[in-house]
Amino acid sequence: MPSFGFSVQPPQHIDLDKNYRAIFDFIKENEPSFQRCIYCGSCGATCSAGNFSQMSLRKVNLLISRGQISEVKNLIDNCLLCGKCQLVCPRNVNTRKVILLIHKALKMPLS
C-alpha cells in the first residue's frame, strides 16, 4: 500500500444509537436527583475548579448522559468537592454525592 500521508477517520459525532448509559444508570440508581439536572450551568458558573480548568458539573452530567465517558475523568479530576454547586443548584441536585459516585463508577469494571 502506498503511503498516503493521511488516514481515513470514523466520524466524531455523538452516536445515541450506541449510547453508553451504564454510568448514567448507576448514578441515577444511587442518587435520583442526578436526573433532575436542567443543564442551566449555575454549577459551572460558581465552580472553583472551573477557574483553573474546564471543570463544569453541567458538562460532566451532559457527557455522562450522552455516554461520552472518555472526557469525564479529566474534568471531575479537578473538582475540590467544595460544594458551592450544591448551594446554587436550582434543582437541588446532590452534587457532591454525584461527583463521588462518578469517581466510583469510573473505577468500576463496567466502565
Next chain:
Amino acid sequence: MNRGKQLIWQNYQKEIADDHFFYVRSCIRQNFFPGAEATFLRILKDVLQKDVYDDPDHTTCTGIGYHTDIVPLETTMTVVARQFALMTEKGYSHFIPSCVTSFGMYLEILESWHNHPEVLEQVRKYLKEATGRSFELPANIVHASDIIYKFRSEIAQKAKYRLINRYTGQPLRVVEHIGCHYAKMFPHKSVGGAEFPRVLAGIIEEWGGEVIDYPERRHCCGFGFRQYFIKANRGYTFSSVKKKLDSMQPYSPDLIVTNCPGCNVFLDKGQYVISEQEGIVYDENGYGIPVLSSEELAGLVLGFDPWDIGLQVHQVSVEPLLDKMGVEYEPEKKYLGKENIPLGRPLQPTVLKTI
C-alpha cells in the same frame, strides 16, 4: 414515484433556455475527464442540433482559488465579469458552466450584484480598466446537468440503451450525488431544490433507472478545497467519501451518477484509497461502484463508444456496469491511444479489482 417529493419539486422549477449556449469549461473536468466535456458538446451539437459556443479565450473562473481563500472576492468577481463579457461579445446570453463550483459561484456573485448594485458598478469599472471590456448579465444561467435534464426525454428517445439490468430485467439501482454548490446555496436556482434535487433523479428515472435515497445522500463528497489540496488535511476528504459509501452500501447500488467534476473524482478515487487503507470494496464482486457524470451517462445511453466518452480514465472499472446495461464495447481497445497506439495498461491496485 413519491407523492411528497412531487409536491416539493413543483416549487423548484426553473427556466432553462433551449438553444444558443455559451459554454465555459471546468478546470477539474478538463484535467480529469476531458472526454465528458467532449461528450456533452457532441450531444448538444450532433444529437440535439443545438448551437453552442466553446470560446478559446475564456479562462478559469478562479473558483478553486476563491474557495481556498487565496483570491479575493473582487478579483473573482472581475474574472467572472470577463467571462460574461466574452459571452456578450460573442452575442450569447445563455451561459452554461461545466463546473458546479463555478455555477454556484456565478449565482452567488449575481446575487451579490443584485443586492449591492454599487458592487456591480465597481466591477464594471475594474473590468473596463483591466481589459477595456464591458458586459451584460446572462439572461439564463444553468448548469450542464440542467441542460441534460431539460432534454432527458429527447435523449431517451434517441437512446440505444436503458438503465435496465439485462440479466434480471430490473432497473439499475442508481445513487445520485449532487455537487453541494448546485443547490445548497440557492435552492430556487436549481431543479428540485436542495433537499430532494430532481436534476439527476429526473434523468435517471427517465432513462429507466431506479433512484435510491440513502441516509448520507446530501453529504458533501469531501472535496473541501483546501482540505483536499493540502495533504495534511486530506483525511477530511476521504473520511467523507467513506461515510457516503458506507451509508449507500446496504442498497447495493449499480452506479453513482454525479453532476459535479470534483465529486466525480473523489467518489471514484476514494474507493481506491479506502480499499488500500481499510481493505473495503463496496460491491460484492470487488470492483467497486462505477462513478459517472451526467454527461458520460448520457453519452453511454446514446450508445457512444465508452472509450470515446473516456470511461477508461476512471479508477473504478466500468465494465461490470456496461455488461449489466448490455453496452457493446471492445475491451482490448480500452487502453489504446489515438490510431490505436498501445499505451500499456495501469497497474492493479492491491485490493480493488480492475479490468
Next chain:
Amino acid sequence: MGYLFDRLKNDLHYREGMQACINCGTCTAICPAAEYYDYDPRAIVETVQRGDEAELESLIKSDTIWYCGECMSCRTRCPRNNTPGLIIMALRALSQDTGYFAESEKGRQQIYLKRTIGHNILKTGYCVYAEDIGTDTHPEQGPVWDWRQQHWKEVMERLGANYQKPGPGAMRRIPDDAINELHKIFEITGGLKQFEKIEEYSEKKARSLGLQWDETLDNEYLQQTYNGTRQNS
C-alpha cells in the same frame, strides 16, 4: 466592537452571511468538518455575534477557521438565513489581511495553496494543472492516474482534448492576451496584493520558526505546511 470588527463588517461575505444567530445548531448538525475536526460552526458564529474583540483576534489566529470545507451545506438549513460558510470566508480574509493566518498551523497552509493554485491561475489560466498533480504528491490518485501521467499527451488527445494547442477545446493553451488580462485584473482588484501579503507573512513566520525558506515548494516551511506536523487535524 473594535478595529478588527469594523474591518469584518465591511466584508461583503460577512454582510451577506450574518443575520442574527439563535444557536440552534442546524449548521453544525450537518457540517462535514464538524464530523472530522473538533469544530463547531455555531460556536464560531456565536463568538462573532458576541462581538468581543479579543475573542475575535484569538479566533482568527487559531486553526479553527481553517477547518471549513466551504461546501455551504450550512446555508441551506439555517432558520435565520445566516451562512456560517460565508462568515468563515470573511474571517479567513481578515486573518490573511492581518497576517494572523501564519499564527496557526492550518493557516500557514495558505502559502502552499497560493504557490500551487495561485501560480497555476496566473501561469496557465487554469486553477489546477494535472501535470503538477503527480502521484508523488497525490498518491490517492491511484494507478490509472499514474498511467495517464506516463501517457499524458496521448490520452488527452485520445479523449478529444485540444491539448496545449491554440483554439478551443479541453486543456487548450490559453492565449497570452487572455493570461495578460487575468494578470491585469489581479493587479487592479488586489489579487496580487493578497498574494504578496501571503508570501510576506509566511516568510516572516518561516524565519521566526527558523525553517528553511525559498521560492519553491520543496523548502522545509512549505513541506511542513503541506505534509503537516501531526496526522490529520
Next chain:
Amino acid sequence: MKFDWFVVPFLAGLTFVFGFCGIKFYRCIRQLSRGEKLMLKKHVFSRSLWLSVKEIFSESLLHRKIFRTHPLLGYMHASLAFGWFLLIVLGNVEVKFYSEYSVNPPYVPIFLNYFEPVTAPNFFGRGFRFLMDLLLLVILSGVALAYFKRFNSRRFGMQRTTQHHFLDRIAIISLWCIFPARLLAESLSAAIYHNGSFLTNTLSKWLSALPVESMLYPAWWGYSIVLGAFFFTLPFSRYMHIPTEVLLIILRNAGIRSHYFGHPYQEVDTFSCSRCGICIDACQLAAVGNSVQPVYYLRSLRYQKPHENLTENCLLCGRCVEACPVGIFSTDIRRHERTLGHEMCNTHYAFKYQLKNNTPIEVLYFAGCMTHLVPAIKKSMTSILDHSGYSWRMLDADEEICCGRPLLLAGQITAANKVIMHTRSLIENSHAQLLVTSCPICFKTFSENYRLSIPVVHHSQFINMLQQEHRIPVHRRNISVKYHDPCELGRGMHVYNEPRSVINRIAHLQPNVHEKAKSLCCGGSLGNTYIDMETKLQLADQALQQMEVQSADYLITACPLCLKTFSSVSPIAVKDIAELAAESIKDTIVPFVKVIEENKSATFAEK
C-alpha cells in the same frame, strides 16, 4: 483449700474473661507505634497515672457524665457498676476476716456464705452482713430501674433507646439474674444459719416455710451459673465496654489518638461503646429517621457488618462526641473510615492562581468558598478591614483556591494534601503577620492541618479584637438577636466567647437553649455527602424551631454555610456576625428600617 464443683461455671467464666481481655489488650498495645508505646509507658509509670485512676473511678464506676445527662439514668448505671464493685471489695475484706488462709481462690469471696457459713456473727460480722445487704439492695434497685427503662426510656430523659441484638439480650438477661440469684442463695443460707441482715433475714423468714436445706445447694449452683453465663457472653456483647473502657481511659490520658482507620485506639474506642444510646438523641439525623448514630455505627464496625451508608451519612457535627459518657471520638473513626477504598479524586491540581504582589502586609484575609456565595460577608469584611487601619489583602479573590477540608471530610486525603500544600505555600509567601478567615471550616483546617508560621483567627475573633482595641467604632442598636454556634467554630475550635462579646456590644443577645457545645447543626454540613438538599433543609428547619428564633429580630451566625442553609428556611433574617459589626461601624441603617426594628423589639419586650 476449699472447693466445690458448683464454682466451676463461675471460675471458668472468670478465667475466660480475663484471658480474653488479656490477649485482646496485649494485641492492641503491641500494634501501637514505638512513640505511642513510649507515651503509654511514661503515663503508666508516673504520677500522671493518678488522672486515669480518678477518671476510671468517676466515669466507669460512678458514671458522673451520665448523672449530668439525667440523674435517674446516672443512678441506674452507678448503682450497678459501683455497687457491684463495692460488693466484690467488701467480699474480699470479709474473707480476710474469717478465712484462716492468707490467700483464697477468687470464688471464695463470692460464695463466702457457702464456704464459711458464719453462725451467730459478732458485732463486726453483723456490720458486714448489713453492708452486704445494703449494697445488694442498691444494686437490685439499679437492676429494677434498668428493667423498667426497657419499657419507658423517656422517664430517663431518653427519647429513643437502643435496639439490642441477640448476644446483648443473653448478656443482659444473665446480668439481671445475677443479683436476684445471689439474694436467693444468701437468704436461704440466712434461713439456715440465721446470719442474715435486714434484707436477707426478712426474705429468709418468708422462705423458712420451704425445705430450705435441700434448696440451698442448687441456689448456689444457679448463682454460679448465671455469673458464668454473663462472663462468657461479656466479650461478645456490649458489656465488653466494662474492661475496655479502663484501657481507653489510660490510652486517652497517655495522649494517644487515632491517626488512620484501624488504629488500635479506634478498636478500643469501638469496644468501649456501652450502647447506652445517649448519642441517639444527640444526633439530629435521628429526628429525620436515619439510624446512623455511633451506637449503631460502632456496633456494625465491631461485627464487620456492611455499613457504607453509616460511614457517609453523618454530619460530623460532633454532638454525639460531646454527649458520649465514654468520650468516644466516633466522628474520627468515620472520617478515617471514609479514606478506605475511595481515594478517587485527582492528586495533581493545575492551579493557575499565583501571588500577584507579595508586598508584606499585616493581615491576610481568606474569605473561603462558601463566603463567595454570601457577598454581604465579603463586603462587610472589606469595610471592617479598611477601617481596621491594618494593611491587608484578600488571598482567594480569584475564587479558585480551597482550604482542602471538603476533600478531607470526604476521605480524599491525598487530593486534600495537594490542595493544602498549594494554599499553604500561597499563605506563607504572602508575608502576612495574621491570617483571618470568614469560614470556620477553613479556620479549623488552617489551624489543624497547615502548621502555619503565622497565627490564624476566625473573623469573629478578629472583629472582637478590633472592637476591644477600638480600632473600629461600635454603635449599639436596639435589636435583639439569637446567636447560633457553628459546629466547626464551636465544638470544632471551642470559639464561644468572642462572638458573644462582639454581639453584646451591638445588640441584645437572647439566651439560646442549644448553645455552645450543645449547639445544633444547621444541616448543611459538608461532612455529610449522603443526604440530599431536602433533608438538609428539613434539619435546618427543625434546628430553627428548637432554637425558637421567632422571638428575635435576627439570627446571627458566624459561618457562611450555616447562613446560607438557614436563610433558605428561616422565618427571620439571618446575618453573619461580620455584617452586624460592619453595620454598626457607622449608623448606616436606613431610618425606616430602624423604626421597624424598634417596633419589633418593643413588641418583643411586651412578650
Next chain:
Amino acid sequence: MPRIAVIGGGIAGMEAAIRLSNLNFEVDIIEKSFSLGGNVNNWHVLFPDHSPARLLIDQLKNQLRDKVNILLGTEVVRTEYNNQQYILHLSDGTRLTFDAIVITTGFKVFPAQRKEEYGYSIYPNVITSAQLEELFQSEKPIHTADHRMANRIAFIHCVGSRDDKIGNRYCSKVCCVTAVKQAMEVAQRNPGSEIFLFYMDLRMYDRHFEDLYFQAQTQYGIRFVRGRLSEVSEKSDARLYLKLEDTLLGKPLRLTVDLLVLMVGMEPADNSPQLANLFSIPVGTDRFIQPENFHLYKNRTSRPGVFVAGCASGPKSIGETLADARSAAFEVYNFFNNN
C-alpha cells in the same frame, strides 16, 4: 337588541357566542366546516391537567344549546357596510345584517411538508403532533406506519415556528408543553420506550408547566437534548436517521428512531387573511390579525364594530383563548353601551 356575527365556530367562537347571548345579544355563529369545535376536536387530552378535550367541547356545546343561531358549512364571501351595519353575503347565497362582528377564525397547524428536510409526507414514520393526538384517540400503544412497536421516539420542537426560512419568525407558544405532555403520554402507552425531546428553548411559561417538565425527567426518564433537527433521512429498514447538534456539548449528534413527531406550530387559518381583507383590517407581518392595541384593546380592530378573539390574533393556549373570547364579548357589550 343588536345582532352579532361570530365568524368561526372553534372554542373561541363558541365561548364568545355564549357570553354574548348571556349579555342578551342575538348571536349567529358562521362556521365553514360542518362541526363546531375547530382544532380542539382533534386533541385527545389537554395540558396541564390531562382533561379530555371532548369534554371541553361538549360543555361549550351544552351552554350554546338553543341560545345561538349556528350556520355550519357557511363562509363569508362579501361584506358591505352602511349606516353602521355590516351586511354579510354568505356562501349559501343568503345575506344577513349584523351590528357587530367577532372574528374567531383561529389557526391551522403548520403544513409540515414545507419543512422539506424533515421528510414529512415522504417518510411514512415522520408524523405531526396533530396526527399523534389522533393516534391517542384509540387507547392502544403507539406503533409505526409499518406496524412496529415504536420503541424510540423523537419529538422535534419549533417545526414551523421561529423559522425565517419558512417565513414564521414567531413562537407558537404551546408546542413546548404539548411536546412534554405527549411524550409522557407515549411513555405511559409504550413502557420501556426511549423518548427524546429536541428543543431550542423550553418555554414552560404557565402554571404547572414546569412541573410537567420535572415529572417527564424524573418519573419517565424522558431525555431532553438542546438542539434543532437539521436533516432526516430514512434507513433501509424504514427507521429514521436524525442529524442534529447537541448545542450544549457543541458536538454533532446522530440517532435512529422508529417514529419522529414534529411539533407543528400555528399559522393563521387559511381564510383569515381574506376575511381581514373583506373587512379591510390590517394583519401583522406574521399574518395574524392586528388588534387596535396590544394591551388595552387587544380584542378591537382598527375597524369599529369588528372584533377579534382567540388564535386569529396570534397563538394562544386553550385557557388564554377562552379568556380572550370572554373579554371580546365584553368589548362588544361596551361598544354598544358607550355609543
